[in-house]
Amino acid sequence: MLIVDAHLDIAWNALQFERDLLQSVHTIRQTETTLAGKGRGLNTVALPEMRQGRVFLSIATLLARASGHPAPGIEYRSVEQAHAVAKGQLAYYRALEAAGHIRIIENVRQLEAHVADWQVFDADAMPAMAPPLGFVISMEGADPITRPEELEHWHALGLRLLGPAHYGPNRYAGGTGVELGLTDDLGARLLREMQRLNIALDCTHLCDQSFWEAVKVFDGALLASHQNCRALVPMQRQFSDEQLRVIIERDGVIGASFDIIMVRPGWQPASMHNLTAPNPVLLAEVVEHIDHVCQLAGDAQHAAIGSDLDGGFGREQSPRDLDTIADLQKIAGLLAGRGYAGEDIAAILHGNWLRFLRRVLA
Numbered sequence: 420m421l422i423v424d425a426h427l428d429i430a431w432n433a434l435q436f437e438r439d440l441l442q443s444v445h446t447i448r449q450t451e452t453t454l455a456g457k458g459r460g461l462n463t464v465a466l467p468e469m470r471q472g473r474v475f476l477s478i479a480t481l482l483a484r485a486s487g488h489p490a491p492g493i494e495y496r497s498v499e500q501a502h503a504v505a506k507g508q509l510a511y512y513r514a515l516e517a518a519g520h521i522r523i524i525e526n527v528r529q530l531e532a533h534v535a536d537w538q539v540f541d542a543d544a545m546p547a548m549a550p551p552l553g554f555v556i557s558m559e560g561a562d563p564i565t566r567p568e569e570l571e572h573w574h575a576l577g578l579r580l581l582g583p584a585h586y587g588p589n590r591y592a593g594g595t596g597v598e599l600g601l602t603d604d605l606g607a608r609l610l611r612e613m614q615r616l617n618i619a620l621d622c623t624h625l626c627d628q629s630f631w632e633a634v635k636v637f638d639g640a641l642l643a644s645h646q647n648c649r650a651l652v653p654m655q656r657q658f659s660d661e662q663l664r665v666i667i668e669r670d671g672v673i674g675a676s677f678d679i680i681m682v683r684p685g686w687q688p689a690s691m692h693n694l695t696a697p698n699p700v701l702l703a704e705v706v707e708h709i710d711h712v713c714q715l716a717g718d719a720q721h722a723a724i725g726s727d728l729d730g731g732f733g734r735e736q737s738p739r740d741l742d743t744i745a746d747l748q749k750i751a752g753l754l755a756g757r758g759y760a761g762e763d764i765a766a767i768l769h770g771n772w773l774r775f776l777r778r779v780l781a
Contacts, residue, residue, distance in 0.1 A: 617639060679736055
């Protein structure tokens with residue numbers, strides 16, 4: 420079955436981790452066996468496995484923070500540095516596109532043509548013969564945008580979704596780990612520009628205060644690209660049922676994250692490793708979060724996948740029964756085992772994101 424994954428840090432992995440994502444996952448792992456660092460030699464995402472798993476469309480991120488606490492490969496001292504890094508990540512996507520590996524989807528016409536190509540591609544054919552993969556460009560944390568009026572420039576470059584904050588505070592809003600709303604003037608101005616340009620608001624990583632302020636200011640399309648449920652895992656990074664209902668009521672979609680810290684309560688990455696844990700987190704627990712969203716909505720029209728695989732971690736922090744991104748196909752069987760009908764499974768795996776993107780890309 421075709422799959423849409425609403426959150427993959429493809430360019431960040433390629434450039435900051437120096438991974439050649441045209442190679443297979445297992446080849447990349449081999450090249451990293453002598454490298455120290457979280458997730459090294461344990462990656463799960465590469466373009467061959469995406470084709471193998473029919474992950475035919477993804478929301479691919481631009482990610483570079485500038486909140487004043489520099490950290491190698493992700494956090495920079497100045498907005499100008501973050502701006503340049505994000506431009507470099509976008510250049511990577513454009514280089515992949517020029518070489519025929521991907522398509523950057525910017526409008527509905529391109530989306531429908533891409534869907535049609537993959538619908539006729541034989542699932543039993545060699546994955547290498549598949550059409551190019553489709554990427555819709557998002558930005559995770561608005562730090563690279565030097566001022567709200569610059570957003571029109573980014574839109575012209577292909578940006579279609581934006582999450583104002585990531586971890587911590589920035590010039591626009593409070594993110595995960597803080598208790599801050601929208602910043603004076605800049606945050607609201609950014610949201611107004613997003614609405615004018617029909618750029619969707621990714622609520623993921625907004626803290627509670629900034630979430631509630633943002634959904635009052637912004638009247639456009641809402642999503643949570645990689646977000647799990649606070650009712651199942653009580654931590655600030657998750658959304659409460661009240662927050663999830665706002666997104667559902669505005670015909671948004673919530674993508675389930677596969678980061679096991681967000682899947683099972685109390686998981687401590689410093690002391691546990693899911694590959695060796697005696698009671699490992701499995702994909703079925705991710706499905707619990709998908710099912711919770713469906714129960715809140717009363718239907719299967721607002722739950723989907725936003726895996727965040729290789730989002731600063733690897734197999735050690737992913738469900739045990741997932742080796743590579745191709746294993747997202749296992750979600751279909753797990754949903755069927757819970758009694759979900761075929762049309763609802765298709766909606767969760769791709770249909771809901773396609774419906775949402777048709778509105779955003781119109």
